[in-house]
Amino acid sequence: MTILLKSLSFIDSKGIHKPDDYIFDGGSFVKAAPTIPKQIDQTLDCTGLFGSAGWVDLRCMACEPGEEYKESLDSLGALLQASGFSKAVLMPNTHPAIQNKNDIQFLKSKTSGWFTEAVIQASITKDNKGEDFTDILDLNSHGAFVFGDGLNPLSNPDRLAKVLQYLQKFDGILFDHSYEPLLALFGQMHEGLVSTKIGMKGIPGLAEEIAVKKNLDILRYTGGRLHFQTISTKGAVEAIRLAKQEGLSVTCDTSIYHLLFSDEDLQTFDSNFKVNPPFRDHENILALIEGLQDGTIDALVSNHQPQDIDAKHMEFDLAQSGTIGLQTFLPAMAKLSDQLGWQLLISKITDGPRRVLGEDLSSISSLTIFDPSEAWHYNHKSNLSLSSNHPWMNSTLQGKVKFVINRDKLNKL
Amino acid sequence: MSQLSTKHLLGIKDITADDINLIFETADNFKEVINRPIKKVPSLRDITIANIFFENSTRTKLSFELAEKRLSADVVNFSSSNSSVKKGETLVDTVNNILSMKVDMVVMRHSSPGAPHFLSRNIKANIVNAGDGTHEHPTQALLDAFSIREKLGDVAGKKVAIIGDILHSRVALSNIFCLQKLGAEVMVCGPTTLLPKYIGSLGVKVEHDVNKALQWCDVANILRIQLERQQIKYFPSLREYALYFGVNKKMLDNLDKEIVIMHPGPINRGVELNSDVADSEHSIILNQVENGVAVRMAVLYLLAGVR
Numbered sequence: 001m002t003i004l005l006k007s008l009s010f011i012d013s014k015g016i017h018k019p020d021d022y023i024f025d026g027g028s029f030v031k032a033a034p035t036i037p038k039q040i041d042q043t044l045d046c047t048g049l050f051g052s053a054g055w056v057d058l059r060c061m062a063c064e065p066g067e068e069y070k071e072s073l074d075s076l077g078a079l080l081q082a083s084g085f086s087k088a089v090l091m092p093n094t095h096p097a098i099q100n101k102n103d104i105q106f107l108k109s110k111t112s113g114w115f116t117e118a119v120i121q122a123s124i125t126k127d128n129k130g131e132d133f134t135d136i137l138d139l140n141s142h143g144a145f146v147f148g149d150g151l152n153p154l155s156n157p158d159r160l161a162k163v164l165q166y167l168q169k170f171d172g173i174l175f176d177h178s179y180e181p182l183l184a185l186f187g188q189m190h191e192g193l194v195s196t197k198i199g200m201k202g203i204p205g206l207a208e209e210i211a212v213k214k215n216l217d218i219l220r221y222t223g224g225r226l227h228f229q230t231i232s233t234k235g236a237v238e239a240i241r242l243a244k245q246e247g248l249s250v251t252c253d254t255s256i257y258h259l260l261f262s263d264e265d266l267q268t269f270d271s272n273f274k275v276n277p278p279f280r281d282h283e284n285i286l287a288l289i290e291g292l293q294d295g296t297i298d299a300l301v302s303n304h305q306p307q308d309i310d311a312k313h314m315e316f317d318l319a320q321s322g323t324i325g326l327q328t329f330l331p332a333m334a335k336l337s338d339q340l341g342w343q344l345l346i347s348k349i350t351d352g353p354r355r356v357l358g359e360d361l362s363s364i365s366s367l368t369i370f371d372p373s374e375a376w377h378y379n380h381k382s383n384l385s386l387s388s389n390h391p392w393m394n395s396t397l398q399g400k401v402k403f404v405i406n407r408d409k410l411n412k413l
Numbered sequence: 414m415s416q417l418s419t420k421h422l423l424g425i426k427d428i429t430a431d432d433i434n435l436i437f438e439t440a441d442n443f444k445e446v447i448n449r450p451i452k453k454v455p456s457l458r459d460i461t462i463a464n465i466f467f468e469n470s471t472r473t474k475l476s477f478e479l480a481e482k483r484l485s486a487d488v489v490n491f492s493s494s495n496s497s498v499k500k501g502e503t504l505v506d507t508v509n510n511i512l513s514m515k516v517d518m519v520v521m522r523h524s525s526p527g528a529p530h531f532l533s534r535n536i537k538a539n540i541v542n543a544g545d546g547t548h549e550h551p552t553q554a555l556l557d558a559f560s561i562r563e564k565l566g567d568v569a570g571k572k573v574a575i576i577g578d579i580l581h582s583r584v585a586l587s588n589i590f591c592l593q594k595l596g597a598e599v600m601v602c603g604p605t606t607l608l609p610k611y612i613g614s615l616g617v618k619v620e621h622d623v624n625k626a627l628q629w630c631d632v633a634n635i636l637r638i639q640l641e642r643q644q645i646k647y648f649p650s651l652r653e654y655a656l657y658f659g660v661n662k663k664m665l666d667n668l669d670k671e672i673v674i675m676h677p678g679p680i681n682r683g684v685e686l687n688s689d690v691a692d693s694e695h696s697i698i699l700n701q702v703e704n705g706v707a708v709r710m711a712v713l714y715l716l717a718g719v720r
Contacts, residue, residue, distance in 0.1 A: 196611040197426070199526045199548030199586050204610075269527030314503055315525035317546070 001025070001041045001408045004032060008046035008369065011346045012053070019047070026407040029053075029364040042410060046369055049402055052346045054086025054366025056353040058175075058253050059229055060304035060326060061150075065106070066095025070387050071306035071324075073110040079384045080116040081411055083302075083326040084401035086366035088116055089175070089357075091150035092123040099123040099134045104142045115404065115411055119357065121146045121175060124163055128152045133163070140170050146357070148175035148229070151276070151305075153211060155181055157218055164224030171358070177229045178215050178236075179277065183207035188317050190263040190278040198267060200316070203278050209235030216243045219250060227356055228252035230303055232277040234287030241296040251356045253299035254288050256332045257325055261391065271312045271319035272391045275303070292340065292348060299353040300345070302326050306387035324385045327378070328392055334372055334399035342372070366406040374400040417715045421540040423529050424549035425590040433594060437559055439711035440704070447483060447706055456714050457486035463516045465508065466543070467493040467523045472678055472702065473543050473553070477520050480709035489516065504528065505535050512538055518716065521545075539716045544583050553677050554587030556708040558595055560701045561632055564673055569596030574626040576602045576660065577636030577685050580609055580647070584636060584677045589615055602626035603658060606647040623658055627668060634675040635660055635686045655684050662689035673697055 005022040021032035023040075057080070063070040071079075080088050090107065092098035098107060104120055111118035122144035126132045130152060139147075147167060154160045154176050163174055184207040189195050191202025212228060216239055219226045228240065231252050243250050261279040273279060291297040305322025312319050325332075333345045351361055378397050380388060404411045417432050425433075446454055462481045466474055474490070481488045491511060508519065518539045521529055526548035529540050544550040562568050573592050579585045579601045592599050593616060600618040601608060602625075613619050620626045627633055638654065648654050665672065674686075674695040682688050691698060 191610065193611050193614040196609045196615065197586075199546060199583060201547070202610075269530045271531075310503075313505070315523070315528045315531055317525045317527075 001410065002037060002039055003405060003410065004036065004040045004043045005046050005051065005367075005369070006043060008049060008051045010051050011342055013343075013347055013351055015343050016050070024364075024367055024405060026405075027363065027365060029367065044369070044403055049369050049371050050342065051367055051369040053350040053364045053368070054404065054406060055084045055349045055368045056299075056357070057085050057088040057302050057304070057326070057329075057349070058227075058299050058353045058356060059091060059255075059301040060088050061091045061093065061306065063094060063306060064110070070308050070311075071385060073107070075384065075386045077111065077114040077116060079326050080114070081404060082384055082401065082413055083329055084368040084370060084404055085116050085326065086368065086404060086406045087119060089119040089121050089146055092121050092148070093128055093150040093152070097123040097126075097128050099126055099139075101135075101138055101142045104139060104144055108143065115406055115409055117406070119146060120144055121148055121150065123150070124148055124154060124174065125159065130154050130156055130159060133159075133166075136166055136172070137169065140172060145170065146173050146175055148177075151177065153177055153179050153181065155179075155211065157214060160215060161218050161222050164219060164222040164226060168224050171225065173225045173227055173356070173358070175227045175229050176215065177277075178211040179208045180211045183210065187278070188274065189266050190280045192263055192281050194263040194267060194281075198269070200266070205233040205235060205280065205284060208233045208277060209239065212236040213239050216240070216248065216250065219243075219248055220246075223249070225249045230255050230258070230277055230301065231297070232258050232280050232284060232288070234284050237287045237291035237296055241291065241294070244296060251298045252296070253301045253353070253356070254292070254297050255303035255325070256300045256329060256336070257303065257323060259285060259288055259336060260332055265391070269316045270391065271314065271316050272323060272389055272393075274316060274319055274321050275305075275323055276321040289340065292344065298348070298356050300348040302329050306385055307389045308387055312389045322389065324387055324390050327384055328390060328397065330370055330399040330401055331378075331392070331397035334397075337372065367404070368401060369403040369405075370399065370401045372399055374398070376400055416718055420716070421529070421533050421542075422551050422712055422716060423533060423540065423542050425551045425554050425587045425594070426549065428551075430594045433555065433558070433591065436555055436708065436711045436715060437562060439715055440559055440707040443483075443710040443714070444704065444707035447710075453483050453485060455485045457481070457484035457717055460518065460717055461487040461489065461516045462518045462520060462713065463489045463491060463511050464543075465491045465511065465519055465521045467504075467521070467528075468544070470522055470543070472705070473522065476702070476705040477541075477543060477709050480706050480713060483706065484710055484713060486713070489514075504532065508532060508536055512536055518713065541712060541716065546583065547581050547586075548583055549587045549590075550583040551587050551591075552705070552709050552712060553584050554591035555712070556701055556705040557584075557588055557634060557675060557677070558591050559708050560675065560697055560704050561597075561673070563700070563704065564697055565631065568592065571597045571632060572600070572630045573597050573632045573634060574600040574602055574620070574630035575634045575636060576623060576626055577658070578607045578639050579603055579612060579636070580607045581639035582636050588634060589617055600626055600629060604648050604654070623660060624664060624667075627660070627664055627672060630672055632673040632675060633660065634677070636677065637679065637681050637685055651684055659683070659685055659687065660690055661687040662693065665690060665693075665695060671695065675701060678702070
């Protein structure tokens with residue numbers, strides 16, 4: 001299908017280009033001028049809209065199999081598509097975990113009809129417990145090349161070292177949400193002045209920093225490919241920055257919401273702000289921003305973690321962690337756009353994550369086109385997730401995805 | 414000012430110095446009432462109060478119940494040991510079921526920090542926090558400050574050392590907020606592992622030597638070791654704690670001044686406080702208990718006024 005995009009402001013690594021007409025045919029994306037091909041299947045008026053290569057989310061969760069009532073694969077597929085994502089990595093923390101070839105086949109068959117391309121992250125240890133390995137090569141032979149225990153850190157140094165070595169056979173990538181569980185024991189939020197004031201057991205930044213530093217030391221010893229997920233601390237940013245300068249094969253991401261919310265938001269004990277890693281203080285947020293700007297942090301993720309009302313509507317320390325984050329991703333970028341600029345933000349959900357996944361950036365096979373300023377009301381009616389655990393529920397947000405094109409499929413929103 | 418600025422008493426953090434002084438002035442009157450031969454007044458007649466305790470309590474529950482009965486309120490008691498909570502019922506469901514029976518005020522103790530704040534967003538009744546985990550215990554702080562005021566004439570300008578397990582104490586946090594609002598200087602003292610890392614940011618002095626803390630203060634509020642809230646080991650043994658952080662008579666005798674000793678109870682005698690101090694003329698521990706009833710009467714009476 002050949003699509004003519006009229007008057008689109010395209011954003012790429014070079015910046016925000018002046019509005020122009022473009023032709024996209026699913027494999028190439030070029031300026032329409034000077035000659036417009038005779039065969040145009042669709043013409044989209046993109047006046048006032050921004051566009052970029054299709055967005056990639058490296059961390060989101062479907063709760064199927066096991067907890068389909070929180071987010072089924074069908075609902076996640078619809079949500080990703082409406083939120084502008086043409087590719088997404090699915091976490092393996094389902095029940096059962098994604099840990100054998102049948103699990104992979106199940107996910108493949110359920111996501112084959114999706115508009116968004118699903119990258120299936122396979123568990124690296126059985127039941128994501130950090131102990132016995134899954135059948136890694138067998139899982140790879142069925143298409144898995146991203147491994148990790150998702151919500152759980154691989155904190156045993158021996159397991160991590162062996163995994164980093166074993167994955168080298170097929171250039172597999174280990175995704176790890178690194179923190180030292182014993183330092184985070186019983187913790188509910190970031191440890192700092194606010195946790196002290198509200199009497200809540202804190203999770204020190206040290207829990208993440210020490211694990212990131214330890215894992216970088218192991219990576220230096222083993223070689224291999226390590227991607228840190230949802231880093232949240234100044235210490236982690238600094239350690240990864242040095243490791244990159246040294247030439248280690250390391251990348252990392254952070255959740256976009258960790259730039260927008262801080263521990264101060266928890267003073268009302270609203271469990272929608274309970275996430276892991278916890279929302280940190282302003283010093284850490286500034287370090288994350290610096291890390292995004294200097295290229296230490298490669299990608300922004302939604303860290304979409306659905307929780308039903310019965311898992312959230314309760315005492316803070318008993319509530320489950322997580323927020324949903326796909327449909328609000330563009331509004332989150334809009335809130336950050338004055339501070340960080342659209343060029344940087346878009347690069348962290350296009351080129352950045354594509355590099356993490358080892359993709360060739362020379363071609364564009366998908367596009368996301370959006371209105372950065374259109375206002376809409378986020379409420380239970382407009383929410384496409386089966387869960388509603390987000391602090392912005394029932395508020396007016398700015399930024400709406402208008403078209404998503406993935407190869408020959410066009411979705412008008 | 415004759416009315417509180419708040420509908421609930423969730424924590425000292427949320428109320429003003431004027432609120433505290435109003436509570437004290439009202440408590441002065443109620444203290445006079447409870448020392449009369451006929452100790453009861455009809456102030457809360459037709460008001461029903463539910464004491465909902467999801468955590469064990471002896472003196473706080475007794476003190477609230479007595480305060481409610483002295484004010485002629487109708488009282489119902491509920492504790493998790495004989496409730497449907499054990500069957501998996503949620504907090505909101507449990508409380509709403511009780512409120513359906515037309516209850517006007519809820520006094521709640523809960524092990525989760527912020528549980529009364531959560532509840533206040535979901536029910537219509539006035540809520541009094543009777544202790545929420547390691548967060549706040551506002552009426553304890555009020556009765557502590559009231560007792561200091563009674564003993565020393567004023568709280569402003571006084572030096573108060575809070576000694577012991579600060580990390581697991583809701584009494585410590587509420588005391589810090591309350592004493593600071595009233596103009597006192599506050600020090601916390603205990604083993605480093607039992608002091609929150611960022612406690613100094615609250616504007617308190619931090620000390621690890623009990624003798625130095627006693628030397629500095631006008632009032633020492635000794636807190637109990639909260640063994641039931643310590644999920645992991647924070648110090649080697651009770652023996653070592655008693656030797657290095659316990660307060661005994663000899664330590665007080667070595668001071669060049671008289672200080673006031675307080676304790677919110679129950680005391681681990683021989684651990685954080687020796688009997689020769691707990692039962693000495695320095696101690697106002699039993700005055701605290703008596704004042705607890707008067708202060709809680711004042712809180713309930715004033716909150717009923719903003720219903």
